[in-house]
Amino acid sequence: MTDPVTPLTPGTAQPPADDPADGLAASAAPGTARTRPGRASSSGARRVHRPAGQGARSSVLPGTLFLLALVGAPLVIVVAYSFMSRGMFGVGVAGPFSVDSYVRLLFDTQLDGSKIFDPRYIGVFWQSIWLAALTTVCCAVLAFPMAVWMATRSPRTRALLVFAVTIPFWTNTLVRTYAWVLILNDNGPVSGLLGTPIGLLYTPFATAVGLVYVSLPFMILPVYSSAEKFDFRLAEAAYDLGARRLTILRRVVYPAVRPGLVAGVVLVFIPSLGAFLQPQLLGGGKSLMIGNLIEQQFGASRNWPLGSAVAVALLVLTLLTLMGFALAGRRGGQKVSLM
Amino acid sequence: MNRTRRVDLRRFPAFATVSVLLLVFLYLPLLVVVVYAFNTGRIATIWEGFSLHWFGDVVANADIRNATLTSLQVAAVATVCSVVLAIGIALGLAALRRTARGAVMLVAGAPLVLPEIVLAVATLAMFAFLDVPLGMTTVTLAHIAFCVPFALLPIRARLADMDQRVFEAAADLGASPWRVFRRVTLPLLAPGIVAGALMAFIVSLDDFLITFFVAGPGTTTLPIYIYGMLRVGITPAVNALSTLILLVSLLVLAAAYFAGRKRG
Numbered sequence: 001m002t003d004p005v006t007p008l009t010p011g012t013a014q015p016p017a018d019d020p021a022d023g024l025a026a027s028a029a030p031g032t033a034r035t036r037p038g039r040a041s042s043s044g045a046r047r048v049h050r051p052a053g054q055g056a057r058s059s060v061l062p063g064t065l066f067l068l069a070l071v072g073a074p075l076v077i078v079v080a081y082s083f084m085s086r087g088m089f090g091v092g093v094a095g096p097f098s099v100d101s102y103v104r105l106l107f108d109t110q111l112d113g114s115k116i117f118d119p120r121y122i123g124v125f126w127q128s129i130w131l132a133a134l135t136t137v138c139c140a141v142l143a144f145p146m147a148v149w150m151a152t153r154s155p156r157t158r159a160l161l162v163f164a165v166t167i168p169f170w171t172n173t174l175v176r177t178y179a180w181v182l183i184l185n186d187n188g189p190v191s192g193l194l195g196t197p198i199g200l201l202y203t204p205f206a207t208a209v210g211l212v213y214v215s216l217p218f219m220i221l222p223v224y225s226s227a228e229k230f231d232f233r234l235a236e237a238a239y240d241l242g243a244r245r246l247t248i249l250r251r252v253v254y255p256a257v258r259p260g261l262v263a264g265v266v267l268v269f270i271p272s273l274g275a276f277l278q279p280q281l282l283g284g285g286k287s288l289m290i291g292n293l294i295e296q297q298f299g300a301s302r303n304w305p306l307g308s309a310v311a312v313a314l315l316v317l318t319l320l321t322l323m324g325f326a327l328a329g330r331r332g333g334q335k336v337s338l339m
Numbered sequence: 340m341n342r343t344r345r346v347d348l349r350r351f352p353a354f355a356t357v358s359v360l361l362l363v364f365l366y367l368p369l370l371v372v373v374v375y376a377f378n379t380g381r382i383a384t385i386w387e388g389f390s391l392h393w394f395g396d397v398v399a400n401a402d403i404r405n406a407t408l409t410s411l412q413v414a415a416v417a418t419v420c421s422v423v424l425a426i427g428i429a430l431g432l433a434a435l436r437r438t439a440r441g442a443v444m445l446v447a448g449a450p451l452v453l454p455e456i457v458l459a460v461a462t463l464a465m466f467a468f469l470d471v472p473l474g475m476t477t478v479t480l481a482h483i484a485f486c487v488p489f490a491l492l493p494i495r496a497r498l499a500d501m502d503q504r505v506f507e508a509a510a511d512l513g514a515s516p517w518r519v520f521r522r523v524t525l526p527l528l529a530p531g532i533v534a535g536a537l538m539a540f541i542v543s544l545d546d547f548l549i550t551f552f553v554a555g556p557g558t559t560t561l562p563i564y565i566y567g568m569l570r571v572g573i574t575p576a577v578n579a580l581s582t583l584i585l586l587v588s589l590l591v592l593a594a595a596y597f598a599g600r601k602r603g
Contacts, residue, residue: 071458146354149357172585
């Protein structure tokens with residue numbers, strides 16, 4: 001730290017995305033307005049009212065149109081597919097508008113045409129929400145102390161620690177998930193240490209361990225980037241004023257890192273909710289999650305409309321989660337940004 | 340400052356323990372994979388002695404070589420295209436009005452926020468709807484799409500850190516917009532572009548799920564190949580291949596880290 005008086009040093013890792021651009025626009029707009037009369041006499045005046053050098057507005061077009069075509073349009077199509085019926089021979093989709101796929105998520109049709117409640121699909125949703133929530137809580141509980149500890153190291157150590165947390169995040173997800181197959185299986189090191197196989201692999205527990213493992217950096221990094229901006233002399237001040245350690249954590253440190261926690265919760269919960277690899281490789285058949293259900297419908301079961309309906313349901317859950325956390329962020333009085 | 344830090348240290352003693360344990364938790368599984376890669380035995384999970392022959396098997400395997408080439412080819416094209424699109428978005432964003440900027444950020448951020456499985460089946464559904472045969476092209480297009488936000492992050496961050504007046508200065512001195520872009524914007528943006536390209540490249544190499552859905556039978560990337568191996572059963576060859584992949588990721592990241600430090 002070169003200047004201990006400066007309370008907030010902007011994180012080097014990633015500044016909250018909206019703020020810089022907003023601040024930039026806010027400062028540029030009046031600035032240009034003020035200077036324009038003066039500059040009108042100089043050369044190049046015609047170009048200046050566009051934020052200089054930033055390029056034309058139209059330069060966003062290729063990227064935006066491409067993403068609309070490859071992300072926007074597919075979403076529209078999957079929503080449309082969810083309101084259709086299975087195609088001939090189980091290939092693709094066909095036919096008129098129908099809500100059968102959504103009804104199927106809740107009810108099973110008997111041979112006589114009557115519908116009875118079928119808890120299987122809802123059960124998968126419940127299992128997914130529960131596992132994703134468990135993963136998120138575990139990550140938050142583990143990441144909070146680590147992020148605070150990292151933020152209290154020297155700048156050099158901090159950089160190294162951030163790098164150390166980032167490495168697993170950038171190594172292959174499939175390999176990292178597979179590592180737990182190796183560790184937890186009945187011939188693996190855990191069973192070896194215990195002396196007897198205890199059937200850890202292919203359980204919801206194994207899925208949860210895998211999810212926590214791949215998600216942890218997504219929690220540590222945003223919490224750390226909040227903690228790093230926290231002036232720890234405030235904790236010192238609270239201590240000097242007689243606050244206990246727990247009170248300091250709860251009343252001083254926690255509010256400061258809350259935006260990072262909220263961002264981390266979103267970054268962990270949403271991918272966990274739609275996880276595929278971890279339940280597939282670690283959970284076996286026992287902890288089917290929404291992602292596996294979708295894959296089955298698009299794969300072996302060849303029921304694209306039902307798969308689409310499940311995907312739309314997952315999408316709705318995702319959006320609800322995002323909205324919930326946006327509200328939580330706003331109530332905290334601090335803007336939470338993911339990008 | 341230092342004294343304050345030392346007091347903080349004593350304040351939350353359990354935090355250091357948790358942190359060290361978490362670091363072990365993050366690295367131990369990777370270490371286990373690497374150690375087992377040197378196992379002699381045919382059964383991947385029972386240690387029988389030190390051997391390098393699984394690495395030989397991996398290197399000699401033509402399917403693995405092809406899958407590696409496919410992965411690299413997809414990642415290279417996806418990186419170049421996504422970086423170009425991301426530069427366009429980053430530069431244009433500042434010129435947009437607030438609502439338009441929000442809309443573009445929503446579109447550009449969507450692949451990052453959407454569950455990957457939804458994006459995967461939706462992309463598959465669209466290619467099926469348009470009757471596009473699945474293969475290299477569909478994989479590459481899908482990869483470009485989800486790489487854009489990763490490329491955009493560091494480029495935007497870099498742009499926000501830059502002194503906006505240099506552009507004005509260049510324009511005032513009579514440089515054409517294209518000349519400003521080539522001679523001022525690009526060189527100053529270079530570290531962000533390199534970081535964005537690196538992110539896009541790694542994210543593309545890493546992808547399993549989207550590729551799994553839009554690849555079709557003929558196109559096998561490395562993660563798809565490994566997934567296929569895992570379905571057959573755990574073999575030491577998987578460990579050796581995984582170790583090689585880990586090694587490559589580490590080398591790339593280390594290079595990026597030191598390049599970043601030198602640049603400051």
